[in-house]
Amino acid sequence: MNTKLESSSDKRKRKLENGDNGGSYYEDLKRSENFEVGDYPIPWVHYPQFPGDRLQFCTGGSMVLKVYDISRSSKDYRPVELVQLLCYSRLAMAFYNIRMGTNFSVVKVLMATAQNSPVYTKYVTFEAETNSGGSVIFQTKIFVYYRPCFKIEISFVRIKPDCNNSQPSDLDHIAVVDEGALLSRVISTYTTDSALDSQSSLALYLSQFALVSHDVFVLKQFRVAKHDIESLKVLQLVKLDSRVPSYLITFEASLLAETDRKSVETFETKICMPTLFPATTIELSSEAQVITGNSPPFNESHLSFCHDVYF
Numbered sequence: 001m002n003t004k005l006e007s008s009s010d011k012r013k014r015k016l017e018n019g020d021n022g023g024s025y026y027e028d029l030k031r032s033e034n035f036e037v038g039d040y041p042i043p044w045v046h047y048p049q050f051p052g053d054r055l056q057f058c059t060g061g062s063m064v065l066k067v068y069d070i071s072r073s074s075k076d077y078r079p080v081e082l083v084q085l086l087c088y089s090r091l092a093m094a095f096y097n098i099r100m101g102t103n104f105s106v107v108k109v110l111m112a113t114a115q116n117s118p119v120y121t122k123y124v125t126f127e128a129e130t131n132s133g134g135s136v137i138f139q140t141k142i143f144v145y146y147r148p149c150f151k152i153e154i155s156f157v158r159i160k161p162d163c164n165n166s167q168p169s170d171l172d173h174i175a176v177v178d179e180g181a182l183l184s185r186v187i188s189t190y191t192t193d194s195a196l197d198s199q200s201s202l203a204l205y206l207s208q209f210a211l212v213s214h215d216v217f218v219l220k221q222f223r224v225a226k227h228d229i230e231s232l233k234v235l236q237l238v239k240l241d242s243r244v245p246s247y248l249i250t251f252e253a254s255l256l257a258e259t260d261r262k263s264v265e266t267f268e269t270k271i272c273m274p275t276l277f278p279a280t281t282i283e284l285s286s287e288a289q290v291i292t293g294n295s296p297p298f299n300e301s302h303l304s305f306c307h308d309v310y311f
Contacts, residue, residue, distance in 0.1 A: 062117035104128035151283035
């Protein structure tokens, strides 16, 4: 190996073990349980060595990489990935509200890290507003699976440990309900106009999840999403199974200004939630498909390479 490259690699390794601020990459991970990482160089990244050389990421690494930090410029990140992180965080918050009887809202992603082995895992730190106008910082760990169908598993959602969250009185009302009874309630009563959906916006957030997946895996929009998730409107929700939460959702969303701000497309998607508590699994039984519009039909082969897209 070139001596210059060896020297560069050794410097990166030393920087990981003993950071400039007296800490280290490994200390960051241990302290935060993988949720927070400083701006350290990552060993499996091949940095440009000469003019025209491209930054390359080698998949298969088991270390944790920071993929988003609100304190840094948004230009450093893919817009579509930020939307995806927001969708995941909103779903995590919604299921936390259902399970804990709370009403946190207005989610804002603060930081996210990712690990590519053995399962693609995202560690997301986000902030949510309380009823009284304060805010609380949460953390959620999410496993991402691409086959046999795309799904995520929200392993847990928790209030960030040792965090100076404002308005602690809002947390006094948390009371975990019987999970068996809650599961029955979700299956038997959940509709788009039910109290459960009004409180949690589940149909909306599930549809946003399906829409982002469509933009990434079907349209291959890995940098800029094609649709505006904030414009999404749920048109219909039909229960498909009386034993598990499984739904056919029809929704519409506008195209972004970069494509055609006047166009609206209507979609259908089948979403199943095989497990709800304590871990929540959200599975796209059928990828969102356009029923009015011009987007291409879904091809399952599009998922074959998505494992490498974000890492």
